[in-house]
Each structure stands twice: as C-alpha cells, then as structure tokens.
Amino acid sequence: MKAKSITLLVVIPAILLAGNVISQTDSSYNQRTPWGDPDISGMWSYASLTPLQRPERLGEKEFYTPEEAAQIFANTQQDVADRPGDVGSYNYQWFDRGEVSADFRTSLIVEPSNGRLPVNEATIASQRERAEYLREHSADSWLDRTNWDRCITYHGVPAVSSGYNNSYHIVQNQDFVAIHVEMIHDVRIIPIDGRPQLHDNIRQWNGDSRGYWDGDTLVVRTANYSDKTRHRFPSSRNTIAVERFRRVGEDMIDYSFTIEDPTVYDQSWTAVRPMPRLADYKQYEYACHEGNYAMTYILRGARAEEARALEQNSPEN
Secondary structure, eight states: OOOOOOOOOSOOGGGGOTTOOOOSOOTTOOOBOTTSSBOOOEEEEOOOSSOSSOOGGGTTOOBOOHHHHHHHHHHHHOSSOOOOOOSSSOOGGGOOOOOSOTTOBSOSEEESTTOSOOBOHHHHHHHHHHHHHHHHOTTSSGGGSOGGGGTSOOSTTTTOOOSSOOEEEEEEOSSEEEEEETGGGEEEEEEOSOOOOOOTTOOBTTOEEEEEEETTEEEEEEEOBOTTOOOSSOOOTTOEEEEEEEEEETTEEEEEEEEEOTTTBSSOEEEEOOEEBOTTOOOOOOOOSTTOOHHHHHHHHHHHHHHHHHHHTSTTO
C-alpha cells in the first residue's frame, strides 16, 4: 500500500544534533485515554530507507546530509528508465519503502556506535555455512524454504521494514495493547496487566510479549521465540527484545528496540526509528495464504530442474 511520503527536502537545522533521535516532538503533548494511559492508538508507519546497520563503506559517518538523504529517496522513486510492464513488480509506484529516518541517520542501529550488528564469530560461520548450503539446496524440501513462502509470518518482532505494507494499527484498552501489522496481517496482543511471561517451554513464532507503562513510554519485553522464528536480522530461540513506544506529538511516536542474545551477539544492540502517523491510511485484508501455491510450485520446479539436468548429463545425450 502506498503511504503518503514526508518531504525530505526541507532542511531543519536542529535535525543534525548528534546522539539524539529528532522527530516531530511537542514537549507539551500529553494526550491520554479515558482511563489515563498515554494514547498511542492509531495508524503508524515503520517504513524506512535507513538500513538497519550502517553500510561498511560509510565507516564512522553517523548522519547523511539533507542532500544525500534527498538523493537516496529520489533513487527509490525511479532508478531505471520506464519500460513495458510484466506480471512481476514492474513499477516503483507499487512499493512504499519510506524515507531516510527523520534524523538522517545512516543506520537504525545507534548502539554500538559503529552502527553495525555485533554478530559473534560462531554466528558468522554458521550463516556462511547455511548460505553455501542453500546455494546448492534451495528447494530440496519444504525445510529449505522460509516461513514467508507459506504466509505464516514475515517481518517478525521487532519488525524491520521491507518494500511495502510497513504499517501498524495500534488499539489499546486498560489491560492490553494490540498491534495489527499490515504485512501478512500479524496481530500482536500484548498484556499490560502484570501477568507473567509464558513458561519457557512454550515457544511461538513471534515470541511472547508482555508490556508495562514506564511514565509515558510503553515498554514491551518479548521472549520465548521458536526455533522456527525468522527475523530480518540474526536471532535464535534465546533472543530477548525490549521495545519502547513513546508518543511525542500528534503525528509521531519515538520507537526503539534493544536485542539481547549472547548466543548470537557479542553485546546487546539498540535501534531507533521515528514512526510517523498515517492519518488517512487504511489497512485492507492481506489475503496472502488464500490461493497460495508457492511451496508446491517452488518444489515442483526444483524437481523439474533436477530431471532436466539428469537428462542433459545422460550418456545417451
């Protein structure tokens, strides 16, 4: 779905203050629910052209210039010449990748300060081994495919944006906060009534979340991930995520998340992402699994390729 863009071409001098997450902040903003909690309800975008981790070529560069940010955005609008369409993703207008983060950061990760994922050596080796295996065995069986092929879940918790459907619809009452994620219509129902986390032997695709209010900030701790969980960053069943949502104005939530997992990382890491409000945006049904024959045809195609290779290598040929 195409969300309305926030113009990057206006230069706000204060936006370049190092070390701060600068967004559309109103220090007097204090909208409350009828029962007194901070009101974070509404439709919000987590689309961002800012990568999760800083590209290595940028070194210690923490911020883009406004001109660089504008050019990055322009490139996503059209980076190739117009051409006739096909049945695939033929036109940039079908994507909604967002913009560079409002503070012009070069990465969503702010800790460690180099903006990079602090992945440990064992994980790097494991990822390399897995990538090498998949190059030759991408579709030996359904076990080689991702959850995404079957529309089970996609962005994960915490979510990192992709090409489209990067929106949250948040509703809340005194005991729960619910977050409807547009991509593959995931719904997170987060108790904020003080109940304990699920027992460690109960594992879920997107973990088990528990929240509480720390002043004006909703803090959500998620654990109990499954071995089948696929994030858009390295993770394991031992991952613990702590998210923070704080509404700082009519049209902005300051959002951050911290990941801890000593089996994957040398240290914890934190990412920040301002989330603008989508005032006139609507989420429509994401009927992903209905009529989805991706797995069937992926595996069938792989078997056909294998049969063709055997035929071509046959002594009779």
